[in-house]
Amino acid sequence: MLNWKTFAIGCSLALALLLFARKPSMSNPNAHRAVIDLTHTLNDRSPNWEGTEKSPFQATDLGNLEHDGYYSRHFSTEEHYGTHLDAPAHFAAGMWTVDQIPAERLVRPLVILDVRNAAKNNADYEVSVQDVAAWEDAHGQIPEGAVVMAYTGWDERWNSQREFRNEQSDHLTHYPGFSLEAAKFLVKTRDVVGLGIDTMSVDKGATTTYPVHYFTSQESVYHLENVANLALVPPAGATVVVAPVKLENGSGGPARVLALVR
Ligand SMILES: [Zn+2]
Numbered sequence: 690m691l692n693w694k695t696f697a698i699g700c701s702l703a704l705a706l707l708l709f710a711r712k713p714s715m716s717n718p719n720a721h722r723a724v725i726d727l728t729h730t731l732n733d734r735s736p737n738w739e740g741t742e743k744s745p746f747q748a749t750d751l752g753n754l755e756h757d758g759y760y761s762r763h764f765s766t767e768e769h770y771g772t773h774l775d776a777p778a779h780f781a782a783g784m785w786t787v788d789q790i791p792a793e794r795l796v797r798p799l800v801i802l803d804v805r806n807a808a809k810n811n812a813d814y815e816v817s818v819q820d821v822a823a824w825e826d827a828h829g830q831i832p833e834g835a836v837v838m839a840y841t842g843w844d845e846r847w848n849s850q851r852e853f854r855n856e857q858s859d860h861l862t863h864y865p866g867f868s869l870e871a872a873k874f875l876v877k878t879r880d881v882v883g884l885g886i887d888t889m890s891v892d893k894g895a896t897t898t899y900p901v902h903y904f905t906s907q908e909s910v911y912h913l914e915n916v917a918n919l920a921l922v923p924p925a926g927a928t929v930v931v932a933p934v935k936l937e938n939g940s941g942g943p944a945r946v947l948a949l950v951r
Contacts, residue, residue, distance in 0.1 A: 721928070721949035725921045727885075727913075728772040728946050729847060735771045735915070736850040738889060740862075745770050766943065772915045774933040774944040775891075780899065781906035787939035790911060794882045798835040799929035799948055800824065801922055805842040808865040812855055813895050814841070815868035821875065828925040831879045836929045838885035840919035841865040847917070855894065866893035869900040876908045883931065885913035885946075913946055922948045 729735060733744035748764040768787075769775065777784035802824055808814045816839045825831060843864055846852040855863045865888055872891070875881045884891045884905060891912045892901045905912065913931065933944035 721951050723950045725918055725927075725948040725950055726946075727916050727918050727922070727929075727948055728944070729844075729915060729917045731766070731771045731943055734848075736847065736853040736889065737767070737770060740850060740854050740856060768936070768939055768941045768943075769914070771943055772913070772917060772946060773941055774931065775902070775906075775912035775914065775941040776939060777906040777909050777911060779906060779940040780902040784906055784909060786937070787933050787942050788935045788937050790933075794834075794911070795931040795933075797882055797929055797931075798832040799922065799927040800831050800835050800837045801840050801919055801924045801927075802837060803840045803924060804865065805840060808841040808843070812863040812865065813893050814865040815893055816866070816871045817868055818871050818874050821871055824924065831875070831881070833880045835879065835881050836883040836885060836913070836931070837875055837879075837881050838913070838916060838919060839865065839867060839887070841887055844887040844915075844917050844919070847915075854889070859895075861897070862889070862894035864888040864890075864894040866896070867891050867901050869904060872901045872904055876905060876910055881910065883911045883913060885916050887916050887919055889914055913944065916946060922950060926951050
């Protein structure tokens, strides 16, 4: 027979079930506990490709609150400055410009290859197929269609253009990148849609031929360069949200890059 006590217990159970059902779970791909910003702030103090004293970024006031009642600026920048995306059109004729990259390629599983130890003693280090194999030994096969980023530790140098570019007496810059072999393996056998790195280029700084850029561009793979904060992202399980400026005919452009961490 139903009495108030039974009714109250029943209500409590129903409420508990409801709350449990609404709690985000690991099986829900939209569930994340934190959003990590992988983007350096866009300003005139970032290292630039040419290493010039004068920054390629400029911002001037169009209006300010005191005189105009509103705050507004005009800004200009190179497409490949700060945290940015390289569109396939950057190195291959007829391939996607930044505005043409399908949006579904911009939200993807994120894989972080931690190569700090190797890069610490070798500024010309190239991420190898063995680095990929080591990641897969620990975490399983790289999910299909992922974005793979190399964490070299180089963003610790971000506040010094001289140290970040690391130009030596050979007049070449020296910082880590991906090897062509690793890029080929990731694209051909793991179907990655993007490569990322915390240096200025997915090719090592000392290259003069850009083999990774030429290969990946032909394969419709984009790059994220000058990425920040990879220390805060676990090597596996995060989702990356890549939001480049939707610039018509752009060879690339500044991008907001976020990691959704479970
Ligand atoms: Zn670039």
